Amino acid sequence: MHPAKTSRPPGERARLRRNHLLEIARNLFIEQGFHQTGIAQIATASGIAVGQMYRDFESKEAIIAAICEADVEAWLEEKALADAVAARDLPAIRGWLERFGTRNQPEDRCRLVAEIIAEAGRNPRVADIYRGVDARVRQSLSAALAALSPEGISAKHVAVVAEYILTFGAGGICRRITHPQQCAEQIDRFVDAAIFNDLEHLLQEASISSAPERASTATQAP
Template identity: 50%
Template sequence: MTLALPPCCSRRTPRADERRRHLLDTARTLFADNGFHQTGMAQIAAASGIKVGQIYRDFASKEDIIAAIASEDVEAWLQEDCVRAAIARNDHPAIRDWINRFYACDEPVEECRMMTEIMAEAARNPRVADIYREVDNRIRCSLHAALEALGVDCVGIVDRDVLVDLVLALGLGSMMRRIVHPETDCQKLAESFRALIDTQLAARAETLG
């Protein structure tokens, strides 16, 4: 599943691409610093130096801007090609390394704040809620495929669903800790989470045995 971008973004000149990149970078900073709900198009225009009318020619709404940012982030972070390749060659260590990234807690704090802003806005904005669900479903599909390749599928879909939820909960929890307590030892936290997931996978392997 992919996030839909505005039709006007399909054909762009290099200059338009540069303008769009600057606009998204500016909007990302404003959303992370001030909150999505508190940031208007006029503020984005003032901070970026791009006129409001031009912004609306590139993006029909604030929600389209957040959709573009979310799409870029999930493309860069999820690395779907990498996990698909690891699954195809049955490379369990590589699949585990990919899963471990969910609670590695190594993203910049600004990116963590951006994600939490999307989640908060999703509670009050149906369009942003749709964007968040699309991102969440895409991530869950990749996690399901990875866990299935590790054999978790064999002990029942409910168990796999619970393990997917556990991985995502640990990752989101790490993100929240980084925002509220920047001094958190993320490496130790990630090692503890990894050990917890290892225990879960080992328990399921014993069930199969």
């Protein structure tokens, strides 16, 4: 039975209908890509009338935005990280980073991320969605890294380490799609060694490299 036809309260029915539509759209986007998936096809597969779909979401891009929002909210756990940073709970921050760096993601999720990145190069509205997601991810990652950084490290160098991690992560997603069996395990070991096992080293290196900058600033101080 379609979620909207149950005897639940109207607000609950609307929530279930939207979630059902998003799940169907997600699967179609993964299987066929954004260009090959139209609103009419999503309506047919979900059992939701086109008119109702447009009342819930004004466009296909709005559906993409809602999927991204749900995924990012569930994955980033922004409040949990913010609470850990505010309390200086270093074990909790490290736990968040370890989970953040987990690359054993389902192949279909990797394919959806790659599809969004590809579509961002063609569709300005999807590009805006992607940039918004990227900004949230970068902000959370930078906050975690800053909390674990040696004293005196600059925000600029934290940003460099964050970019390093994000670049490795994006590359790992692409490699998982093209080599799901052959090299996924090797990629994980390499990324673990290059990033998370050597995170202290990366942050320490950034701190050392910022020392001349700090010394110059101190020299110029009145």
